[in-house]
Amino acid sequence: MKEIVLSVEKLTVYRETYAAVQDVSFELEAGTDMAIVGSNGAGKSTLVQAILGILPRQAGEVLILGRPLTRRGHLPSSIRQQIAYLPQNFLFDRRIPITVNELVALGWDDLGPKLPWANQKQRRLAVRQALERVDALHLGTQPISRLSGGETKRALLAYCLVRPRRLLILDEAPAGLDVRGESEFYQLLYQLKQEQGWAILQISHDLDMVRKHCDRVLCLNRFLRCQGAPDYALSPDNLAAVYGSDFVRYRHQH
Amino acid sequence: MSDLTRVIELFQLPFMQRALLGGVLTGLMGGLMGSFTILRQLSFFSDALGHSALLGISIGLLLGINPSLVLLPFAVLFALGITYLLERTRLWTDALLNIVYSSSLAIGVIVLSFVGQYKGGINNILFGDILAVRQSDLVVSALLVVVCIGFVGLTLRSQILLTLHEPLAIASGIAASAHRTAFIVLLALVVGVSIKAIGVLLISAFVVIPACAARMLSRTFTGYVMLSAGLGALGAVLGMVLSALLNLPSGPAIVTMQLAIFLVAMVLPRTKLSAV
Numbered sequence: 290m291k292e293i294v295l296s297v298e299k300l301t302v303y304r305e306t307y308a309a310v311q312d313v314s315f316e317l318e319a320g321t322d323m324a325i326v327g328s329n330g331a332g333k334s335t336l337v338q339a340i341l342g343i344l345p346r347q348a349g350e351v352l353i354l355g356r357p358l359t360r361r362g363h364l365p366s367s368i369r370q371q372i373a374y375l376p377q378n379f380l381f382d383r384r385i386p387i388t389v390n391e392l393v394a395l396g397w398d399d400l401g402p403k404l405p406w407a408n409q410k411q412r413r414l415a416v417r418q419a420l421e422r423v424d425a426l427h428l429g430t431q432p433i434s435r436l437s438g439g440e441t442k443r444a445l446l447a448y449c450l451v452r453p454r455r456l457l458i459l460d461e462a463p464a465g466l467d468v469r470g471e472s473e474f475y476q477l478l479y480q481l482k483q484e485q486g487w488a489i490l491q492i493s494h495d496l497d498m499v500r501k502h503c504d505r506v507l508c509l510n511r512f513l514r515c516q517g518a519p520d521y522a523l524s525p526d527n528l529a530a531v532y533g534s535d536f537v538r539y540r541h542q543h
Numbered sequence: 544m545s546d547l548t549r550v551i552e553l554f555q556l557p558f559m560q561r562a563l564l565g566g567v568l569t570g571l572m573g574g575l576m577g578s579f580t581i582l583r584q585l586s587f588f589s590d591a592l593g594h595s596a597l598l599g600i601s602i603g604l605l606l607g608i609n610p611s612l613v614l615l616p617f618a619v620l621f622a623l624g625i626t627y628l629l630e631r632t633r634l635w636t637d638a639l640l641n642i643v644y645s646s647s648l649a650i651g652v653i654v655l656s657f658v659g660q661y662k663g664g665i666n667n668i669l670f671g672d673i674l675a676v677r678q679s680d681l682v683v684s685a686l687l688v689v690v691c692i693g694f695v696g697l698t699l700r701s702q703i704l705l706t707l708h709e710p711l712a713i714a715s716g717i718a719a720s721a722h723r724t725a726f727i728v729l730l731a732l733v734v735g736v737s738i739k740a741i742g743v744l745l746i747s748a749f750v751v752i753p754a755c756a757a758r759m760l761s762r763t764f765t766g767y768v769m770l771s772a773g774l775g776a777l778g779a780v781l782g783m784v785l786s787a788l789l790n791l792p793s794g795p796a797i798v799t800m801q802l803a804i805f806l807v808a809m810v811l812p813r814t815k816l817s818a819v
C-alpha cells in the first residue's frame with residue numbers, strides 16, 4: 290500500500306457566518322493525482338487554503354505526511370518544506386522589484402533565520418535547473434512585473450519545483466498557459482508523480498483534463514458529493530449533483 | 544576662509560561629528576525599514592506614528608519624566624494598538640490611521656497646554672535637533688541599526704515572500720502574524736529613536752523618500768533593500784554638509800537632500816541603472 294501523504298478528516302471551514310466547506314474527508318496517496326471539481330463557490334479554494342493553514346478551520350483534522358496541522362496552521366518546518374502551493378490568482382503589487390531568479394530562489398531556502406548569501410552556489414544551480422524544467426531559463430533575470438500571465442505561471446511552477454517535495458497543491462494551475470504550455474505542464478505533473486512519487490492535489494474546472502490525467506476526483510459542493518476514479522466521479526448523476534442537471538444536459542448536447 | 548575649509552572645520556567639532564553620525568545611523572535604518580514599509584503600503588503608518596509621538600512626549604512632560612524615556616514604549620504600544628485595531632475593525636487602513644493620528648495629535652496638544660513652557664521648545668519636537676544628539680543617543684541608534692540589519696538580513700526570504708504574496712508565505716510555513724508584529728515593533732522603535740534628531744513632522748520622509756528613490760533604480764529585491772539603506776545614509780551626509788555650508792536647520796536640510804536624490808533617481812535613465 291502506498292504512503293498516505295495527505296489525510297483530511299471531517300473538515301469544516303467557515304467563511305464569515307456560513308460553512309464554505311463542511312464535513313469533508315479524503316486521503317491522498319503518494320504518486321497519485323487528485324482533482325477537486327465543483328461549481329463556483331463550492332468551497333474548492335477554501336478547502337485547499339484550510340489544508341495549507343492559510344484559513345483557519347472550525348472542525349476536523351488535517352494530517353500531512355503523518356503530522357497534524359494545528360488549529361493555528363502550524364506544521365513542523367521539515368514537513369512544510371515538503372509542500373508546494375501554486376495559488377489560483379497570484380495577485381501581487383507589480384511595483385515590487387523582484388526578478389524571476391529571486392522568486393524561484395525563495396522556494397529553495399529552508400525556513401528560519403539565515404544569512405542571505407549562504408549556499409549561494411547551490412541555490413543558483415537549483416534555480417537554474419528548475420527554470421530549465423519549465424522552459425523558462427530565458428526569463429531568469431526578468432522582473433516578474435514584466436511577465437505575461439503564462440510566464441508568471443511558469444516562474445511560479447519553477448518556485449514549486451526548485452526543491453524536492455512530496456505534496457503539490459495547485460489551484461487552477463494551467464490557467465494562463467498556452468496550448469503547448471498546458472501540454473508540457475501535464476507532462477511534467479505526470480513525471481513528478483510517476484518518477485518522483487509526488488502527491489498532487491489540484492483544483493480544476495477542466496473536466497476533460499481531469500478525466501484524462503487524474504487518478505481520483507473529489508466532487509465538492511460545500512459538502513463532499515462523491516469521490517473516486519474519474520469514470521465514477523464524473524458520471525452524469527454525480528455531475529448533476531455538483532453542477533445541476535442543466536449543465537449535464539448542455540454537456541451531453543455538445 | 545573658503546566654504547569648504549569652513550565646513551571641514553565645523554565637522555571637526557564633536558557635536559557636529561555626533562550629528563553627522565546620528566544622521567547617518569538614522570538615514571541607514573530609515574532607508575532599510577522604509578524599503579519594506581513602502582512596499583507594504585505602510586508609509587502613512589510611519590507618518591501617523593511620528594505625529595502621534597507628540598502625545599507620548601506630552602505625557603512624559605506632564606508626568607515630569609524625560610520624554611525620551613516615554614517615547615519608545617509609547618511608540619511600540621501605539622504601533623501594536625494600531626495593528627490590533629486594523630485586524631479587529633477591518634476598516635480601511637488610511638481611514639483608521641487618520642482617526643488615530645489626528646486624535647492623538649489633538650490630545651497631545653491639549654496635554655502640552657497643561658505643561659506650560661517646555662524648555663526644549665515645540666520647534667524641537669516638530670523638527671528635531673540633530674545637533675543636540677548625545678553619545679548615549681548614538682549608542683541606542685547604533686544598537687538599533689544592528690538589530691534592524693540582523694532582522695532584515697536573517698529573515699530576508701520571509702520578508703520578501705510576505706511582501707510579495709502573504710498566502711504563499713503562509714503556505715511555505717512563515718508565521719505571518721509574528722513577522723508582521725516584529726516588523727511593526729521595529730519600525731516603531733526606529734521612528735521613536737529618530738524623533739529626537741528629526742522631529743515628528745519630518746520622520747516619515749526618512750522612511751519613505753530613500754526607499755522610493757531606490758525603487759526607481761532597482762531591479763532586484765536585495766539590491767533595492769541595500770540601495771534604500773545606502774541612499775538614506777547618503778542623504779544624511781549630504782544634508783549635514785548642506786546645513787553646515789548654508790547654515791540651515793539640519794533635519795530639513797537632510798530631507799531636502801533626500802528629495803534631491805529622489806529627483807535625480809527619477810530623471811536617470813532606467814535601463815542603465817535598473818540592473819542593481
